Amino acid sequence: xxxxxxxxxxxxxxxxxxxxxxxxxxxxxxxxxxxxxxxxxxxxxxxxxxxxxxxxxxxxxxxxxxxxxxxxxxxxxxxxxxxxxxxxxxxxxxxxxxxxxxxxxxxxxxxxxxxxxxxxxxxxxxxxxxxxxxxxxxxxxxxxxxxxxxxxxxxxxxxxxxxxxxxxxxxxxxxxxxxxxxxxxxxxxxxxxxxxxxxxxxxxxxxxxxxxxxxxxxxxxxxxxxxxxxxxxxxxxxxxxxxxxxxxxxxxxxxxxxxxxxxxxxxxxxxxxxxxxxxxxxxxxxxxxxxxxxxxxxxxxxxxxxxx
Amino acid sequence: xxxxxxxxxxxxxxxxxxxxxxxxxxxxxxxxxxxxxxxxxxxxxxxxxxxxxxxxxxxxxxxxxxxxxxxxxxxxxxxxxxxxxxxxxxxxxxxxxxxxxxxxxxxxxxxxxxxxxxxxxxxxxxxxxxxxxxxxxxxxxxxxxxxxxxxxxxxxxxxxxxxxxxxxxxxxxxxxxxxxxxxxxxxxxxxxxxxxxxxxxxxxxxxxxxxxxxxxxxxxxxxxxxxxxxxxxxxxxxxxxxxxxxx
Numbered sequence: 001x002x003x004x005x006x007x008x009x010x011x012x013x014x015x016x017x018x019x020x021x022x023x024x025x026x027x028x029x030x031x032x033x034x035x036x037x038x039x040x041x042x043x044x045x046x047x048x049x050x051x052x053x054x055x056x057x058x059x060x061x062x063x064x065x066x067x068x069x070x071x072x073x074x075x076x077x078x079x080x081x082x083x084x085x086x087x088x089x090x091x092x093x094x095x096x097x098x099x100x101x102x103x104x105x106x107x108x109x110x111x112x113x114x115x116x117x118x119x120x121x122x123x124x125x126x127x128x129x130x131x132x133x134x135x136x137x138x139x140x141x142x143x144x145x146x147x148x149x150x151x152x153x154x155x156x157x158x159x160x161x162x163x164x165x166x167x168x169x170x171x172x173x174x175x176x177x178x179x180x181x182x183x184x185x186x187x188x189x190x191x192x193x194x195x196x197x198x199x200x201x202x203x204x205x206x207x208x209x210x211x212x213x214x215x216x217x218x219x220x221x222x223x224x225x226x227x228x229x230x231x232x233x234x235x236x237x238x239x240x241x242x243x244x245x246x247x248x249x250x251x252x253x254x255x256x257x258x259x260x261x262x263x264x265x266x267x268x269x270x271x272x273x274x275x276x277x278x279x280x281x282x283x284x285x286x287x288x289x290x291x292x293x294x295x296x297x298x299x300x301x302x303x304x305x306x307x308x
Numbered sequence: 309x310x311x312x313x314x315x316x317x318x319x320x321x322x323x324x325x326x327x328x329x330x331x332x333x334x335x336x337x338x339x340x341x342x343x344x345x346x347x348x349x350x351x352x353x354x355x356x357x358x359x360x361x362x363x364x365x366x367x368x369x370x371x372x373x374x375x376x377x378x379x380x381x382x383x384x385x386x387x388x389x390x391x392x393x394x395x396x397x398x399x400x401x402x403x404x405x406x407x408x409x410x411x412x413x414x415x416x417x418x419x420x421x422x423x424x425x426x427x428x429x430x431x432x433x434x435x436x437x438x439x440x441x442x443x444x445x446x447x448x449x450x451x452x453x454x455x456x457x458x459x460x461x462x463x464x465x466x467x468x469x470x471x472x473x474x475x476x477x478x479x480x481x482x483x484x485x486x487x488x489x490x491x492x493x494x495x496x497x498x499x500x501x502x503x504x505x506x507x508x509x510x511x512x513x514x515x516x517x518x519x520x521x522x523x524x525x526x527x528x529x530x531x532x533x534x535x536x537x538x539x540x541x542x543x544x545x546x547x548x549x550x551x552x553x554x555x
Contacts, residue, residue, distance in 0.1 A: 031440055044357045045357070045361060052421070053417075053441065054419065054421070054441065054443065058434055058435050232434075237440040237441070238440065
């Protein structure tokens with residue numbers, strides 16, 4: 001694809017939306033990757049020959065998926081309000097979560113994943129414990145299991161510190177001009193289980209159901225989900241792209257994937273392509289980590305700070 | 309070139325004055341010989357590429373692949389395919405090898421795929437055909453379509469099936485060489501004399517360098533026709549020597 005003019009880049013040639021090309025120069029499109037590979041690395045006089053374009057397309061997409069899971073560091077964020085059933089439906093391109101937070105009063109509260117089960121399916125049973133079926137032989141299920149209902153209605157006990165009992169409940173304090181003041185706790189809390197020492201609401205992801213289930217503290221609160229996708233852009237080929245720093249790696253990945261699965265390719269050639277792929281991934285990751293003096297300086301400024 | 313070939317053939321087989329072949333027979337043999345040599349080019353290219361990969365081929369004037377490809381390219385042509393129905397398009401009747409099929413709205417190549425793969429591909433999430441990466445399957449036209457007036461025996465079915473436009477698909481293909489025809493005027497004594505101006509005149513389409521091969525090939529057919537073993541043997545020996553020289 002030809003390079004964009006400044007007018008195309010900044011103003012999308014006057015078309016709407018104006019911002020469609022902003023930052024696009026960082027990326028190479030999937031079509032370009034496949035086209036370049038077929039042109040440069042596949043052919044009669046190349047290591048890779050007698051290969052179909054759809055095979056290259058498959059490996060290119062797989063490479064992009066793998067890169068999206070960790071190396072790209074392209075985290076998407078979605079803000080949704082948690083409904084009355086304390087659920088947050090996972091986005092359509094969700095693959096894995098990075099961080100889940102509550103956004104309240106202008107502050108982002110990172111939430112903790114609940115180590116206990118907070119949701120379960122249930123079957124209807126008669127008094128003797130026999131499972132009930134409908135006329136077509138399907139098991140009858142209630143809308144909510146007891147566990148779910150307890151969580152939704154706020155009756156589920158929590159092992160998390162003060163989650164259901166705000167930490168100053170029942171504690172003596174002073175009300176001054178509408179605000180409560182308490183004595184400052186002095187000394188350490190021996191025996192505190194740090195894993196559960198968090199007063200924010202908790203969550204647990206039900207992958208099969210495709211929802212995040214929250215504890216009752218999240219009722220009607222705003223939730224921020226930071227997650228990674230696989231970069232397939234819901235099948236929109238024109239939107240699939242790869243950062244240019246990984247372009248060479250993607251070619252190497254495709255070459256390796258093809259050669260390693262091809263009959264009659266000498267093992268030393270397969271090994272060479274594997275090493276090349278691994279080295280390029282390492283290089284690309286280092287480049288993406290973007291270590292430069294400006295960033296290091298900010299962190300190092302705190303090195304002489306006294307810990308209280 | 310066709311007259312020169314015919315004269316040479318006649319001169320070789322005219323031993324004892326009984327080796328005459330009629331213009332009609334010559335045209336039949338000429339067609340077979342040309343097709344044979346034409347098809348050989350593709351195998352020669354393949355052999356030459358194998359040599360290249362074994363580092364047994366040179367560049368510049370020694371670039372044999374280039375020479376061979378030039379000959380084949382002289383048969384390269386293109387045509388916008390007419391729509392048969394839905395996502396099916398006629399393949400031109402003179403098509404020998406469908407080189408590239410193009411999706412015209414975007415100019416991308418439509419990739420050929422085997423019949424046994426297309427169902428898996430359309431069911432695949434990652435590799436399903438799209439207008440960015442379209443596919444086609446080569447199929448024979450049904451007998452009913454031929455009865456309805458289809459001029460071609462083959463069609464291509466393009467995927468995704470949304471590609472149905474009348475001018476959506478173009479083919480860049482290698483066509484068959486046209487049938488050579490030695491045309492003539494009959495003189496009073498029954499002797500045919502070469503007439504290059506006849507409307508149906510058609511020279512060989514192969515390069516001049518193929519004239520010896522054409523003569524040899526036609527001699528093989530002609531020798532068989534007049535049951536002259538010497539001529540057949542001569543043709544076979546010449547061909548073998550030529551093959552050895554080319555390897």
